[in-house]
Amino acid sequence: MASAFGHVAVAYAMGKTVDTTWISTRFWVFSVFCCVLPDADVLGLLVGIPYEHVLGHRGITHSIAFAVLVGLVVPCFLVPHSSFWSKHYGVLAIYFGLVTMSHGLLDALTDGGLGIAFFAPFDATRYFFPWRPITVSPIGLTQFFSSWGLGVLLSELIWLGIPVACWLLILRGMKRKRASRGREAH
Numbered sequence: 001m002a003s004a005f006g007h008v009a010v011a012y013a014m015g016k017t018v019d020t021t022w023i024s025t026r027f028w029v030f031s032v033f034c035c036v037l038p039d040a041d042v043l044g045l046l047v048g049i050p051y052e053h054v055l056g057h058r059g060i061t062h063s064i065a066f067a068v069l070v071g072l073v074v075p076c077f078l079v080p081h082s083s084f085w086s087k088h089y090g091v092l093a094i095y096f097g098l099v100t101m102s103h104g105l106l107d108a109l110t111d112g113g114l115g116i117a118f119f120a121p122f123d124a125t126r127y128f129f130p131w132r133p134i135t136v137s138p139i140g141l142t143q144f145f146s147s148w149g150l151g152v153l154l155s156e157l158i159w160l161g162i163p164v165a166c167w168l169l170i171l172r173g174m175k176r177k178r179a180s181r182g183r184e185a186h
């Protein structure tokens with residue numbers, strides 16, 4: 001896994017890209033929930049499910065199918081009175097699906113563990129990207145508070161923190177441009 005910090009940073013950048021009128025505290029709570037949810041599969045390790053099993057770590061909860069399912073369900077809690085077929089529901093479903101999927105994509109950029117079962121439950125093959133610059137995060141908290149954890153944070157600062165910061169600056173620039181264009185139009 002990438003660390004929770006890395007996953008949340010990317011989810012934050014994704015959330016900032018969404019129409020601001022749709023953003024609420026609950027939106028952010030679900031954004032954080034969705035970006036870390038796939039790692040709930042580590043609980044399987046505690047009950048004896050092997051890492052390499054399709055229900056194991058980086059298995060089905062890191063798949064595209066799981067992300068689609070989460071994306072379809074989460075908007076029910078945000079816009080309960082909105083029709084499933086409305087634009088608002090659809091955009092939120094795509095957003096939360098992508099936030100959930102971002103987890104597996106980041107994990108596939110890490111340099112350790114097994115790959116990601118992107119196509120589970122149809123195909124249990126594990127995949128990594130050919131380029132894996134992010135130091136893999138330890139599963140246990142104890143190991144995280146060590147030089148290993150420090151290395152993880154440093155690599156995420158470079159490979160996730162900098163791109164996220166750049167993207168937020170671009171968004172801010174675009175927002176300002178839109179605002180000044182709006183003022184000129186009046």
Ligand SMILES: [Zn+2]
Pocket residue numbers: 001002038039058062103104107
């Ligand atoms: Zn993971």
